[in-house]
Amino acid sequence: MESTFPGDPGLFGPGSVTWQMHGDPMMWVAGIRALYLQALHPRVVRGVTQNSDFRRDAWGRLMRTANFVGTTTYGTGEAAEKAGARVRKIHSMLTT
Numbered sequence: 001m002e003s004t005f006p007g008d009p010g011l012f013g014p015g016s017v018t019w020q021m022h023g024d025p026m027m028w029v030a031g032i033r034a035l036y037l038q039a040l041h042p043r044v045v046r047g048v049t050q051n052s053d054f055r056r057d058a059w060g061r062l063m064r065t066a067n068f069v070g071t072t073t074y075g076t077g078e079a080a081e082k083a084g085a086r087v088r089k090i091h092s093m094l095t096t
Helices: 017-022 026-038 042-051 058-074 077-092
Strands: none
Touching: 017 058, 026 058, 058 077
């Protein structure tokens, strides 16, 4: 797989295991499974219930998560850093 952004391979790069794993169609199944597994932890469930609009916009929430994973996996280093900063800012405001 060639780099989406020549000159800036991002955080991982086209030869990485991350690119290989995330490029597999089963990654969607694995991602959903991971969300189910996380939902078994009481603090995670409480945090999501108190701080997320997933009940009103479950699809949007899933797409935002998928966009973050795609950006940090395949995006430029700058795009990945911006995405990470955004998530860290949001998480810093959460309560449990």
